[in-house]
Amino acid sequence: MGKTALSIGADTFQFFTRNPRGGKAKAVKPEDAAALNALMQEHNFAPILAHAPYTMNPCAADEKLLEFAQMVMEGDLAMLEYVPGNMYNFHPGSHVKQGAEVGIEKIAALLNSVLHKDLHTTVLLETMAGKGTEVGRSFEELAAILSKVQLNEKMGVCLDTCHIFDGGYDIVNDLDGVLAQFDKIISLERLKAVHLNDSLNICGSHKDRHACIGAGNIGLEALTAVINHPALRTLPFYLETPNELPGYAAEIKLLRERFKE
Template sequence: MRVGCHVSIRHGYWEAARTADAIGAGCFQFFGKNPRSLRIKQFDVRDAENCRAYCQEKGIQSIIHTSYPVNLCTEEPELRQLTMDTLLNDLEIAEACGSLGVVVHFGQYKGDDVLSGYQLMIELLNRILRCWNGRAKLLIENNAGQGSRMGTTLEELTQVRSLLDEPHKTGFCLDTCHAFASGMWRGDDWEQVAEKMRRHDYFSSLVAVHLNDSLYPSGSFRDRHASIGEGEIGSAAFATFLRTPELQDVPLVLETPGKRTGGHPEEIAYVHSLANEWQG
């Protein structure tokens, strides 16, 4: 089972990969560029290629998280173009670094007609995917339920993907805190949630997991992450989650505060111990 965490690219992509390896991570996530901007990054291709080669040598997988301002449901023409350009730039960086894909949040529509939001999202994703032919995928992440409550159900996630012109160029990233906050998962009902995912053929397109506990209760629609076992979801629920057969080859990336005494290395080891309780 590959468990890792988010890593800084302050010293480049290659150094981020080496940092992940040094702390015992089997996978990692990073921002391809400034997470607060939609600007295009002219990245160092050699650095990205070194990252790719290092990850291949060490057997480490990676994913990129796109910038915070990205919203697939925006109506403004100029912002839609900027969003398209920045996501294509992220995909280019992901391809160069050998990453599995680029995580993008399910859109949030601010108007009254939510159906228009879905249409805007599908239209923009189709435009982006028509321009992309690499191996890296756009990975749609479920929302916690803030704002319009879009992107909080398996039905929405799988239906939107099925309506895309080229769904094979996309996949899913499951955020456990978001699933809990939205009420998709109550914590004590993972077997039922997993069975529903099988019925909706969700697992076949699941590429990555954001493994996060939650500071707030299920159904709170509040997106605040906690360290594994130190939030409202709890260790027992995560132990059940980790024994899911479909998750054994999916990278599990911590986006937690890292406040344990040993930081993320200790938390990675703790997740492995939870998984081993069921495997042993």
């Protein structure tokens, strides 16, 4: 994947640790991991971002689903030790009518069971759009999870532009205000990565439908402001737009042209 990233003008990439709609993971070949580490060092890659499968629900009501979430996260973090110093992102999950407070307790309990002091990966909570019974729909909910994690220094946040816009944070008209709110509630020091996506929906829709850069309701100008914002510009950005490789290459080129060195 490192060579593919380079071929489209990227200097980092996001990847799923296993089938995003399933649970199986391929065994890691140490020689492949070593080659990737060497490639990333040679080309000065930003940290790469591993993404947990969508089937993992860390705050499920079903005990078997909680056991599955623990198995997945333990396995993923063990795998990522082959590429130390990178990041692991996951959706906080859905509380399925248990209530957000119960969901928050379960997510924190899972993190406290899998994080350990020798871990070389930063684990990121992703900001969510708030559809259904999703946990992480607000900065306050993410802060509540973080406050309950014992090895707090291993944690961070991934800000998804589509998700927070759909969640009601108006980054089009008040990016400074949204980031000030994030800083007050969570702290910008916790912000480690950005999913850069446009949105098919209006602000506050709570629907989570990504659009290509400039083809949605956030728009190119607002996303340009995101990548150039003093609080964000040094972070790694990851596209999750509905594209194939040529589309990603075009978006990377466009955004690089608009990035102010």
